[in-house]
Amino acid sequence: MTATLPTYDVQAVRADFPILSRLVNGRPLVYLDSAATSQKPRQVLDALRAHYEGCNANVSRSVHTLGTEATEAFEGARAKIAAFIGSTRPDEVVFTKNSTEAINLVGHAFSERAGDPRFRLGPGDEIVISEMEHHSNILPWQLLCERTGATLRWFGLTDEGRLDESNLDELVNERTKLVSIVHVSNILGTVNDVSAIVARARQVGALVMLDASQSVPHLPVDVTALGVDFLAFTGHKMCGPTGIGGLWGRYDLLLAMPPFLGGGSMIETVTMQRSTYALPPMKFEAGTPPIAEAVALGAAVDYLSGIGMDAIHEHEKDLTEYALKVLATVPDLRVIGPQTAEGRGGTISFALADIHPHDVGQILDAEGVQVRVGHHCARPTCARFGVPATTRASFYLYTTTDEVDALVRGLQRVRKVFG
Incomplete structure (x- = not known):
């Protein structure tokens, strides 16, 4: 599945972030951990x-x-x-x-x-x-x-x-x-x-x-x-x-x-x-x-x-709507939190079948996809939803739909590895 986010030049934004051009495990870096820390543009460096x-x-x-x-x-x-x-x-x-x-x-x-x-x-x-x-x-x-x-x-x-x-x-x-x-x-x-x-x-x-x-x-x-x-x-x-x-x-x-x-x-x-x-x-x-x-x-x-916080917010809202849609195609995946893009930000935590999030994270890393796994310093929230930990993908102004697609492909690989 592919999509284009209108009126936002995400490729021009990405060009400002040197780290986004590197490889991880021989694959293009897909950085989906901005809720933990964001990457830094050249202007800040x-x-x-x-x-x-x-x-x-x-x-x-x-x-x-x-x-x-x-x-x-x-x-x-x-x-x-x-x-x-x-x-x-x-x-x-x-x-x-x-x-x-x-x-x-x-x-x-x-x-x-x-x-x-x-x-x-x-x-x-x-x-x-x-x-x-x-x-x-x-x-x-x-x-x-x-x-x-x-x-x-x-x-x-x-x-x-x-x-x-x-x-x-x-x-x-x-x-x-x-x-x-x-x-x-x-x-x-x-x-x-x-x-x-x-x-x-x-x-x-x-x-x-x-x-x-x-x-x-x-x-x-x-x-x-x-x-x-x-x-x-x-x-x-x-x-x-x-x-x-x-x-x-x-x-x-x-x-x-x-x-x-x-x-x-x-x-x-x-x-x-x-x-x-x-x-x-x-x-x-x-x-x-x-x-x-x-x-x-x-x-x-x-x-x-300079980019505009309204534009960044709209980009992330569109991206989150897209991500929720494509993640819904992954069997046995349960999103923890709001199921629509309304009233939510670009952070999506989920459980995949009975596969431990640490295993999910390791296989995604082998594909170059960087996500956070664990309780995210929010253990009471995990307890409320009956999960010991989750896998978390979080987006920012430089995240693309192609990267969301890479996440979904990685999750399909996780399911294949664990049968």
Whole structure:
């Protein structure tokens, strides 16, 4: 089966990604693991090299030329990233090393002795998450509840892989201090419309955090329109380097939060008796930050913006619709999650008969097809759907229908090998 996706020059996009021209096991690389990490375009690689070759210096410390240029590039990247997610204030973007650190940073602000009542958490208080969360949006809240005596609660999932909001008013109530929900599931591909959850949280005075690791790279995201209080994202899934991500937070909340780490650059004054802290975002960026990585993430934002997030989203939606159709031709294949392209992203997890996903992945790799196998750091979701693990194919702006066809051919080979 063949198909052509209209009005999107995927071959021109692919030409920007050097790695896509390599061979794996003597076969053309078919990279279907972008939910784990995306490949990097030449424009981002060039920006990383240019920074180190041209203006490498520490930031916010020196008045010399290189230090000034590095600081301008670093803060310029922050401004680009803020605009990319719909914020008019660059000082609402805190650089972290990934989404996990961003979520933990917010978790650190809550305690029984927090000065701001919005962050005061103790016995009788509740935090609400969901059953489809990545472990990075489960463990920090479990640990926080263990420290404070608060209670962790969660939304269940429907058989179709959607959030079950039937008990929203009971689950998010006057005891709720925070709701932390994934925007797009990294295992089910589900895109969560969080408008009703945000509205209910506002009614009861709870804060809302969004794990946007799988949405910021793939679709237009506007923090103002979403109406949330915090949003976490990571650079390596959006054509940027590893080791750089971000937390967006409402400035009044960032101002009220305590520092996450102590050290250089996050201080106002230091004496042997006590210290005072810099304003956000510097208050949360102790030590030398990932400078070149931030600059390269700014280049990634330029690259994605140049193509257009609406165009990328439409490409992935068409591609996902095609993939669901052709995967349905593979006997004994069960898609875990939404069965249509509506309200889902380009991540498809599936089980193939009773063949272990590790075996599926090894045979696909021999064909040059790179997929993820396992529980995808979402073990509760696997348990909900009665599978120990799945095979996951995930798409991005450079994925083609030919690559989806290669996946299907590989799966037919898996079935043949296992009879």
